[in-house]
Amino acid sequence: MEAMVIGGGVAGPVAAIALRRIGWDVTVHEAYADPAGDVGSFVSLGANGLRALDAIGCRDAVAARGTALPLLRLRSGRGKLLGEAARGRVTLMRGRLVETLRDLALESGARLVTGRRLTGVGPGRTAVFADGGTATADLIVGADGIHSRLRTVIDPDAPVAHYAGLWTVGGRSAHRVEPGAFTITFGARATMVCAPTTAGTLWAAQVPSATPPTGAVDHDALAALFARDHGPAAALVRDTEQWHPRTVMQALPGGVPRWHRDRMVVLGDAAHPMGAGQGANLAVEDAVVLARCLRDTSGLDAALARYEQLRRPRTDQMLKVAGANRDAKVAGPFTARARDLLMPFLFRRFADKGGAWMHDYDVEWNTVPATPSPSP
Numbered sequence: 001m002e003a004m005v006i007g008g009g010v011a012g013p014v015a016a017i018a019l020r021r022i023g024w025d026v027t028v029h030e031a032y033a034d035p036a037g038d039v040g041s042f043v044s045l046g047a048n049g050l051r052a053l054d055a056i057g058c059r060d061a062v063a064a065r066g067t068a069l070p071l072l073r074l075r076s077g078r079g080k081l082l083g084e085a086a087r088g089r090v091t092l093m094r095g096r097l098v099e100t101l102r103d104l105a106l107e108s109g110a111r112l113v114t115g116r117r118l119t120g121v122g123p124g125r126t127a128v129f130a131d132g133g134t135a136t137a138d139l140i141v142g143a144d145g146i147h148s149r150l151r152t153v154i155d156p157d158a159p160v161a162h163y164a165g166l167w168t169v170g171g172r173s174a175h176r177v178e179p180g181a182f183t184i185t186f187g188a189r190a191t192m193v194c195a196p197t198t199a200g201t202l203w204a205a206q207v208p209s210a211t212p213p214t215g216a217v218d219h220d221a222l223a224a225l226f227a228r229d230h231g232p233a234a235a236l237v238r239d240t241e242q243w244h245p246r247t248v249m250q251a252l253p254g255g256v257p258r259w260h261r262d263r264m265v266v267l268g269d270a271a272h273p274m275g276a277g278q279g280a281n282l283a284v285e286d287a288v289v290l291a292r293c294l295r296d297t298s299g300l301d302a303a304l305a306r307y308e309q310l311r312r313p314r315t316d317q318m319l320k321v322a323g324a325n326r327d328a329k330v331a332g333p334f335t336a337r338a339r340d341l342l343m344p345f346l347f348r349r350f351a352d353k354g355g356a357w358m359h360d361y362d363v364e365w366n367t368v369p370a371t372p373s374p375s376p
């Protein structure tokens, strides 16, 4: 069987590796050549994403490129500790993650064509690319991100992502912070996420704004947003050695109604744009579960239906959490006070048992299906 994967970000290379593990021929078509290296935002992989990578033998290579941060810590801008949990994460630059996953995909025997953008799909599942080239396969996997082209091929009425009231900018700072903790500080006017990594102190400011920002980021104005907050936020901004580009957060709160049609399927942000937090983790999970369904379910259409059936409840639940997280970051002064009062209680509950559904999820790669069936 042959798969064509559109998009060589996070979900694409993982899907390629997982599909190679079940014996498929795979070609990944990626619009851009450069995975961005050290430029771009950082991502943090939680226990669930790391477990999914482990299932297909990729965890160690990814972990080696990042920094393990054993603690997750939440603070208010007034200096109050809102919560702390031993939630091990590996943090690394998104570009490094993509680079590593692409190398692993190539090692697994997948092909990768870069500089190739999907523009449409014609009869007979013929993918058409911006360079005029075409290709066909038994299955087209859309791992083409938040503005997915394959999503609208599958469903021309699919909703589009829109501005979510938050923008983010970050960088690598010379300012040193306590090692070992991934810290989120809900400040009076913006949120600061900070990760002390082997590559330096990485930070990202998340700034609420009713309209998307225009023009260059004013570094002094950004530092001033944190001036009244306790903690290192303002110093992190002031001592920045390398700036990462601004990203405008997008969301699609109602989700994507249709994930597959005629042996075309979407996964990762193409299926459920999540924003910062768990998006990369879910993209990895999706890719492994998709390959597992193709391995264990008789018939391609049935396998795609099974994939959606397994993944939809989890991604819907995570979309709700992502929405609540965004709301907590765009809170006005009154809601912010309520958040700071309630968060310690809610976080304790989440850290104990409430968050198990998120972090303990298993892609069940090694589970033998109840009624083994041949590959489609």
Ligand SMILES: Cc1cc2nc3c(=O)[nH]c(=O)nc-3n(C[C@H](O)[C@H](O)[C@H](O)COP(=O)(O)OP(=O)(O)OC[C@H]3O[C@@H](n4cnc5c(N)ncnc54)[C@H](O)[C@@H]3O)c2cc1C
Pocket (backbone or CB within 6 Å): 006, 007, 008, 009, 010, 011, 012, 029, 030, 031, 032, 041, 042, 043, 044, 045, 094, 116, 117, 118, 119, 143, 144, 145, 146, 147, 148, 149, 168, 247, 267, 268, 269, 270, 274, 275, 276, 277, 278, 279, 280, 281, 282, 283
């Ligand atoms: C600032 C920021 C911080 C984040 N932090 C975290 C975090 O800490 N933890 C976490 O889990 N998630 C985080 N996320 C979310 C995470 O980055 C995404 O959810 C994840 O990258 C989704 O993976 P994906 O493969 O579905 O899409 P992407 O990573 O966006 O990859 C899509 C790929 O498809 C390519 N492509 C697009 N269109 C086409 C086309 N037509 N033809 C060919 N190729 C195409 C793109 O070039 C890209 O390489 C963060 C997001 C942002 C914006």
